[in-house]
Amino acid sequence: MNKNIINGPYLLDPHDTQITVAWETVASEPFKVTARAADGTEFFGDVCCRQEEPCREYPKGAFLYTAVIRDLVPDTEYAYMVSGNGEVAAASFRTLRREPQSIHLLTLSDSHLFHNNEAFKKAVTEEKPEIILHGGDISFGTGYQHDQYKDNWFHKISEILARTPVYYIHGNHDDGPFYDAFFAAPQGRTVHTPDGGNTFSFDYGPAHFTLIDSNPWGLFEMNAVNSEVPLDPETRRHIDDILRWVEEDLTSPAARRAKWRILMMHHPYTDSFNNRYIVPIAERCKAQLVLGGHLHYYVKAVSVDPKVGARTVYVCEGSAQDPEAEYTKNTGEKRLLSEFPEVVATGRSNYGILDVTEKTLTYRLYGFLENGSKKLVDTICLTHDEPDIRLTDIELRRLDNNGNVEIRALAENRGTAMAEVSISLFDNKMEHTINLFGNEENSQVVTLEPGEKRKVESVYQAMQPGEHLLCVGDTELRLVVFEPTQLSFAHMRVQPGRGESADCMVAGIEATNNLDHEIFVSVPLYINQRIAETKSLFFRAHEKRYIEFHYKFQQGGEYQVSIADQLPKEVSIEGGIRIIPRILDKSGRGHTALLHGSPKVREIDGHMEVALEQYGDYIEIPASRDLEAPQGFTGMVWANIERLARASEMGHNPLMVRGKSVGWGATYCLRMVVERTGGLKWGICHDITEYSWQGGEAKVGSWAQYTMTFDKKAGGDSYCDGQQLAHVAGVSAESEIRQWADQPIFVGYSYIGHVIPDIGRPKYFTHLPGRIGQVRFYEQGLTAEENREICENPEAEGPKREALAVWLDFRNILKVGTHTTEWRHPAIYNTSFKTQKKYWRFTQLKARTNLPLQAGLKATVEVSDDMATVKGSRQIVLKNGTNYVDLSGLPEAQFLRIVTEFSAEVGPDGTFVPELLSYQVVASNGRDFTDMFWSTRPDWERGRFTGAVGFPPVDRLRDYPEYTDVIHG
Known part of the structure; x- marks a missing residue:
């Protein structure tokens, strides 16, 4: 093996007559690539070299080489060598078949730390896939860390990568120069692409594959929305260009000729931006399979449009990182994902096997068990045959005089592939398609495998007053519909006030006049089941209107609020005042901190500590413009982390966080968190970029000083007890480090997840179970030497005294x-x-x-x-x-x-x-x-x-189950 080669060789963009070989070196040197067939025929690669961005391991930047070997013979085994300065790296590959009738591929996503690498190597060896498709998130930290790719991918399955070609697409953790160097740029040399290898397509056998970089919307537009800043015009143009290209690609002659159109991207069907942008294109262009990742668990869905149904299937692959194998099918009782009635199964999986012929597409999802063996999680079978759902035992039962009719039937799939159940109901000869079954709140799509039977039930409302003849198959029901209820209501929202309006509430609802004539009605607002106010309103025939109540409370507390006939929602009105102990600040800057909950504060061996044991125990350094640090900063926490997050708890346990959320968007200024596996995550956000990195392990059960420092020019560094754990490069001088100056600095607490606009915060919160010995914050990035001096003399002021903005004094607490x-x-x-x-x-x-x-x-x-x-x-x-x-x-x-x-x-x-x-x-x-x-x-x-008198924080220890937010990687 050439000692200069640090990663590779690995294979990219395979064809029947060519392939790309890539490898990375410490230094540049002349290389030659030779492929030799069994008969001795030699083929030479077209070698080119590109110097990479500097990193901690290679301050001058390593070198990425690619060689495109052309004019090969289809379906032929070749031994190849990468030679330079007399040393050789060697492996073999097989070219793809020309116009094969069947193809055999393997898919995975979110490999991250890739603890499954040994089991994965065994699976690849057994399956012998012609191509591997990676759905993104190779890095566990960020694409700005070179070591993430070396340690988590290249060195873990080097023999597989040297022999089996892989296509790659961006994950949100892959944003940065090293993904581009390793994958996008080499792919971009030969694939059909609009943007240099991030989004591209290829044809193989009966399938057309379109691989899409979803980061421009799934990461950057999401960051902008979560960060409450406008999306920059350049990113908007880039999104529009990608979407335009994808639709052109899916309607191209090659795609139209293909028997199967398969899309793959990192972000899944459930991502709000993917749902907005990709779903319409996929269904309009008749893509049959859409693959995603990102959520770290398996999701199977079909189109919610009954005209499409299971003709387009959406799959979110599970994470390939850790052994997981679970499966849950919808039962009709409750939606698997509350906002997605079309999700028909969820679970956990590690990889997929995709077999495609002209007539069938079979996708098998597998998970690994702890012993390394594999388990089949689910199988998706698609054919080109039209769905054949037969309905028997049909019942139509009148429920009331308002036209509500219950429909019951036994559905059987007599077709050759998974199909969505839908019922064609004729109401006075006008056809209505019903594809949501169960009660209204949990109505959901039902799919059946070939030969499967299932009872389904739904409710249809005949709206027009008068006589109706309802027909489902040969079953008929005659009924008379009386004039409907005057008003119907939906989408009730309740929002408490803030600041000067903290004793107020806004409650709103959408009301619809169901009658053919004008009405004048009163709509009541209920507080704790008593009428508090009414609005007398005039509605035109069939008018739909949003009604809003503004109500002022006399007393604080918890209230049940409802409008008209809707179920009540709880609202909290700030009321009481209490002591919130103040931890005084030794920095001299006056940034007194608040001690929340019921933590123990004690002296052990001459050192003070605060024990954060319960979910409400944490330290808050109140928001202050005086804590802005536009060029960089340093956070320090001395902590004894007592345990890691349990499976039932939120991860990303926070040592120190400032911002609206600990992740999932450019929503924080600083982040020092502990993963549930013990890994340490760090990060800042600049502009609309979440600039995070991974490095080091928490010292569970023992004291340690954890430090994160960042400087625009010098970059970011992380330390534990003075030892450097990770480094990322700096950012441009023009970049703006997001300050979130209106947010506190938390120690031991943070919100987690996407910011939900309705409530102005994420759905969840997360907590650090541990003991805190000291907290510091500097308005400058410190050097390794300065941090080490403070670590060795924690009771002393230490260097950079002028930049020390917070130094909490646990001996001096105002109570x-x-x-x-x-x-x-x-x-x-x-x-x-x-x-x-x-x-x-x-x-x-x-x-x-x-x-x-x-x-x-x-x-x-x-x-x-x-x-x-x-x-x-x-x-x-x-x-x-x-x-x-x-x-x-x-x-x-x-x-x-x-x-x-x-x-x-x-x-x-x-x-x-x-x-x-x-x-x-x-x-x-x-x-x-x-x-x-x-x-x-x-x-x-x-x-x-x-x-120390003040107000308790509002809703910090509350989750919001009524909102869907899938926490992912």
Whole structure:
């Protein structure tokens, strides 16, 4: 083996008369590539060389060589050699057959760390595929890390790659120069491509393959949307160009001649942008199979359009990384993916075997077991025959006078391939196709394999008032439809206010007038099952309108909200105030941190630590423009990570994060997280690029200093106890590091997943189970020497003192505070009250609290006539729960305020904080009386806060099951 060769040789873009050989070297030298047939005939490759981008291992940049060997004989075995300076790398390949009647391929995606490599090599050896298709995400970190490709791909299956050609497409983790150097550029020399080898097509046997780079929308447009920035015009043009080329390719003479049209890209059918861009093209151009990856589990779907059905099948391959083999078929009870009724199976798989003849396409999905053996997960069989679904035992049953009819039938697939069940119903001779079955909320597509039977049921509504004759097959039902319900409702949304409107809520719904004439109706808003408001509205015949309620709450808390006949949704209105212990900042910059939850704070062996044990335990460094670091920064966390995430928990456990999400978009400024496998992930985002990298393993069960530093010019570096773990190159001076200055820096907590526009955050959150010993943040990137000096002397200020913006002092935690309400008049203040000496009597205080035994709350009720002089006061020690206090001993007055003293306990037994939920004061004036409330955020904010009193965060420990967000790699 040539010692200069560091990766390869590996094979690309096979044909019947040519193939591409590629290899990577440390240094450039003259190479020769020779292919020799069994009869001794030699063929020489056309060699070219390209220098790569510099990286940590090769600061001057390694060299990528390719050799295209042409004029070969089809279906022939060749031994080939790559020779240079007298040394040789040798292997063999077989050219493709010319116009074969059948083809045999292997597919995989998301190989990442590729722990399955040994089992995969065995599977390839057994299957002997002519071509391998890789659906992207070779890297586990980023395409800006050279070692990711060397360690996770080339060195793990080098013998396979030297003998079996592979086609590659971009994954989101592959974005960067090294994927381009290894795969896109060499492919681009010979494939049919519009963009240099990222998107391309080829024909083999009875199939036309179109491989699409979905990153421009699945990564970059998604990043822009999640990052709340406009997509740049260049990327928009690139997306339009790719989509235009794909449709032209699928309608080309070659594609039209092919018996099968197969699409492959990294992002799956369920990706919102793929669903918007690729699905219409695939179905319009009659592609039969669309392959994706990215989700790390298996998904099988068909078209939701009954005219297409299972003529187009969508498959998301599972991850090839770890052994997994599972299968779940839809049963009709609940959708497998809530927003995709057309998903008919899910599971886990590692690779696929694709066999294609002129008449059939068979796709077998396999997973590996822990012992390395393979297990068949699913088989998809397609033919060109028309679907043949037979319906028997058909029943039509009237449900009400509004035209709702239940349809039941036994469906049997008598065809030769998987088919989607659909029912043709004739309503007064007008045909309606029904392909969603089950209850409305979980209605779903049903597919049957050849010979399979299944009972299906659905509901059809005859809309027009009058007589109807419904026919399904030979089964008929006559019914009279009365005038329908005036209004029907759908798509109810409930959104709490923020800031000054935190005591408000917006609730909206779409209403439809189902009648043929105008109506004037009232639509009710329900709060906790009681009518809170109504809107009287005029609707024209069959008008559809969005109705919106704006409601102001008097008290904070949890409320059930519904409109008209819809099921209620829960809304949280910010209410109480509490002690949130403040960790003081030794940097001198005043970036006091908040201690959330009930963590233990203790001293062990002379060092302070904060134990984050529960999901609500974490540290928050509040958002501040003073923490912006446009040229670079450094984050440091001393931590003892006690365990990794369990299978039932979210991964990406956060050491330090700033941004709207820990991933899935350019949604963060900095990221230091622990994968559920123990690997460490790091990253920044610049412009609309998520610039992340992988490196190192967490020291589970022992203390370590974890550091991430980034500088635009020097790049990014990661360290554990001063030892460098990973490095990525810098970015251009014009690039803008996303600051997310309106977001806190979290230690031990983060949101995770895609940002959902309706709620302005991801669906999920993630937590770090561990102990924190020290936290620092610098507004500059530190060098390895500077980081090592701080690691070795953690109690000292260390270098770059001027850049140190946060240095938390766990010995100095503020745990007391005071809230003083504004002076409040019981009713609208009228100056005549003062001249007439018409005073108010304050008779009772009702206070609601959450008060642990270790914490305290003291209230002083004060009254005044001029909001300056206290006329009288009453001191109260509040207890846990609801307190009723007699205030009749206070003198009559014009104004009242309440001063509340809070005290918490923070120590080795945990953090115990008092929470004041509400005050209610009853005031009377002659025959009139009123209630004065302090119970919502705007109520409290009209007063004055001192010390550690503040508002608990809203919804940080809540998931939103009503939204679909598939967490993936």
